[in-house]
Amino acid sequence: MVSVPGALGVTTRRWQSLTQLSESCKDSPQASQYHVCMRSFRSFAASLLVAALASAAVPALHAQAYTGSPKLVVELVFDQFRGDYLDRWRTDFKAKNGWNLFLKQGVHYTDCYYDYANLVTGPGHSTIGTGAYTDGHGIPVNDWYEKGPDGKIRSVQSIDDDRYTIVGEAPGAKTSPGASPHFQVASTLGDELVLATGGKARVYGVSLKDRAAILTSGHATKAAFWTDHESGRWITSTYWMNQLPSWVEDFNKGEEVAKARAASNIPKGSFYELVGATQQGVAYQLDFAKALIQNEHLGHNPDGVTDLITISISSTDIAGHRYGPDEGHQRALVDATDVELDRFFTWIDQTVGLKNVYVSLTGDHGVSASVNAAIGMGMPARGIATKPLYDFVEKALHDKFKPKSNVKYVLGGESPWLQIDPEPFEAQGITEEQAEEATSKAVFDYFVSQPRDTAQHAGAVGGRLPEPMRVQYVYTATQLRNGQVPDTDQGRRELHSYSPVVRWAVHLNFGAYQYYGSETGTTHYSQNSYDRHVPLDFYGAPFQPGTYRNMVQPVDIAATFASLLRINRPSAAVGTVRIEALKPERTTVPATTLKK
Numbered sequence: 227m228v229s230v231p232g233a234l235g236v237t238t239r240r241w242q243s244l245t246q247l248s249e250s251c252k253d254s255p256q257a258s259q260y261h262v263c264m265r266s267f268r269s270f271a272a273s274l275l276v277a278a279l280a281s282a283a284v285p286a287l288h289a290q291a292y293t294g295s296p297k298l299v300v301e302l303v304f305d306q307f308r309g310d311y312l313d314r315w316r317t318d319f320k321a322k323n324g325w326n327l328f329l330k331q332g333v334h335y336t337d338c339y340y341d342y343a344n345l346v347t348g349p350g351h352s353t354i355g356t357g358a359y360t361d362g363h364g365i366p367v368n369d370w371y372e373k374g375p376d377g378k379i380r381s382v383q384s385i386d387d388d389r390y391t392i393v394g395e396a397p398g399a400k401t402s403p404g405a406s407p408h409f410q411v412a413s414t415l416g417d418e419l420v421l422a423t424g425g426k427a428r429v430y431g432v433s434l435k436d437r438a439a440i441l442t443s444g445h446a447t448k449a450a451f452w453t454d455h456e457s458g459r460w461i462t463s464t465y466w467m468n469q470l471p472s473w474v475e476d477f478n479k480g481e482e483v484a485k486a487r488a489a490s491n492i493p494k495g496s497f498y499e500l501v502g503a504t505q506q507g508v509a510y511q512l513d514f515a516k517a518l519i520q521n522e523h524l525g526h527n528p529d530g531v532t533d534l535i536t537i538s539i540s541s542t543d544i545a546g547h548r549y550g551p552d553e554g555h556q557r558a559l560v561d562a563t564d565v566e567l568d569r570f571f572t573w574i575d576q577t578v579g580l581k582n583v584y585v586s587l588t589g590d591h592g593v594s595a596s597v598n599a600a601i602g603m604g605m606p607a608r609g610i611a612t613k614p615l616y617d618f619v620e621k622a623l624h625d626k627f628k629p630k631s632n633v634k635y636v637l638g639g640e641s642p643w644l645q646i647d648p649e650p651f652e653a654q655g656i657t658e659e660q661a662e663e664a665t666s667k668a669v670f671d672y673f674v675s676q677p678r679d680t681a682q683h684a685g686a687v688g689g690r691l692p693e694p695m696r697v698q699y700v701y702t703a704t705q706l707r708n709g710q711v712p713d714t715d716q717g718r719r720e721l722h723s724y725s726p727v728v729r730w731a732v733h734l735n736f737g738a739y740q741y742y743g744s745e746t747g748t749t750h751y752s753q754n755s756y757d758r759h760v761p762l763d764f765y766g767a768p769f770q771p772g773t774y775r776n777m778v779q780p781v782d783i784a785a786t787f788a789s790l791l792r793i794n795r796p797s798a799a800v801g802t803v804r805i806e807a808l809k810p811e812r813t814t815v816p817a818t819t820l821k822k
Contacts, residue, residue, distance in 0.1 A: 350590025357784025
């Protein structure tokens with residue numbers, strides 16, 4: 227679109243000359259002279275227009291918001307990081323390049339919610355990396371039951387792969403199964419970047435957790451690194467390499483583990499469970515990420531293309547399960563992380579240059595308040611024991627199907643799924659649909675049968691008695707596979723949670739602040755809003771800093787970065803490019819392309 231003459235770069239003096247020529251034509255005494263004069267006028271005007279359009283093809287410097295590729299993209303994930311933390315504790319943060327890199331210098335969304343109901347680590351990280359939900363990427367939970375190569379039922383993790391072995395473990399440690407992203411059936415942002423650059427882009431994943439490092443980064447990565455939980459050693463899988471790079475070996479042989487243990491005053495025990503829950507655990511992960519960036523020369527690609535690293539900080543999840551989000555410990559950890567992030571991004575600025583980096587920040591899931599904290603505030607919270615529920619369902623299935631032998635129907639499984647064993651059902655000629663329907667009914671019957679408690683909870687408000695346990699809904703895997711859910715937001719989230727790898731199962735959601743487990747710690751997995759709520763933040767040259775309050779989703783990260791990097795979206799991506807948070811990009815049309 228052509229703007230006013232001044233915007234096209236045409237000088238005021240030339241426009242004044244054109245005006246004077248027009249006036250002189252009007253003063254011509256004869257018609258023939260008038261027509262000659264007007265031909266001159268039109269010729270002069272046309273030449274000015276061509277010059278103006280040509281100058282318009284060279285946009286002003288301020289318009290170059292994101293026409294150049296970044297040297298490095300950092301996808302930063304905090305495990306179990308609910309979306310209200312940064313807003314509630316915002317006044318705590320003092321470091322320039324810590325949380326304030328996003329809150330004051332970047333884009334901060336207050337209302338980011340996942341649109342599915344598998345709110346655990348594996349599917350969360352897969353969703354961030356692929357920009358899709360479980361129905362697109364295939365990861366339903368962290369682990370589930372399946373038939374193994376020998377036909378026997380076994381438990382597998384979302385990254386287990388018998389074809390590979392672990393690399394870097396201490397001598398004598400278990401190295402099988404190995405790990406890979408083979409269960410993840412969609413590409414990631416990193417995968418698409420590698421494809422778009424003909425393999426020149428270098429993509430890595432880092433986390434204390436294997437699934438967090440692997441699923442976020444993807445298939446075509448140079449490597450994913452995670453830790454041996456007991457020792458803290460960094461390891462990988464033969465899916466990527468047969469031996470660790472020398473710099474990783476040096477890191478493992480160095481003083482980093484000892485320093486982290488000394489600083490956290492935890493000389494013994496599981497590095498992951500104990501040191502991992504502290505500020506030193508955060509620093510340990512970021513220090514390894516710095517070593518990777520430095521030794522693999524990320525952000526200094528010799529082919530001039532963009533590199534990418536995914537970093538998932540596990541510490542907030544380890545501490546969160548133990549203490550809950552309402553204890554002072556979690557807030558103190560988030561405040562301490564402000565310092566560690568400042569150190570990390572200041573180092574990035576000194577080595578790569580923050581002006582050359584795009585960063586995203588989110589969480590893989592939120593978290594519920596602890597049962598005790600919720601009860602203390604008057605909420606109908608309950609801890610739900612799994613054994614009585616499973617025993618009730620087992621008996622109900624025996625009563626209905628009357629097996630001739632003492633079989634076991636209930637496998638259990640990771641929430642929000644409850645899996646049953648297909649073998650005893652199939653031996654009796656019972657279909658998956660029949661078995662799941664009977665299981666669903668038994669779950670409902672269990673909660674209906676529970677007597678109301680008459681003993682007051684120690685922390686209850688004003689003498690209130692405990693609320694009854696409630697199951698909000700139960701869907702069978704067959705119902706989800708066939709799309710047999712209500713046409714509601716809840717139903718849509720259920721469909722987004724389906725994966726064909728989980729069969730002979732039911733999908734549960736309990737009442738608000740009711741969940742399996744302890745009343746002191748907490749957990750996550752439901753489609754309740756507190757489990758779906760995470761931050762969504764961006765930093766980088768293309769982004770218009772500010773706080774935004776429109777509803778967004780973590781799947782928008784892959785969509786937005788793919789657009790900015792001018793590459794394909796990941797194969798199953800469903801997110802939206804967050805154009806409201808992007809600086810205006812001026813599009814120009816060279817004058818030579820205009821039709822006469």
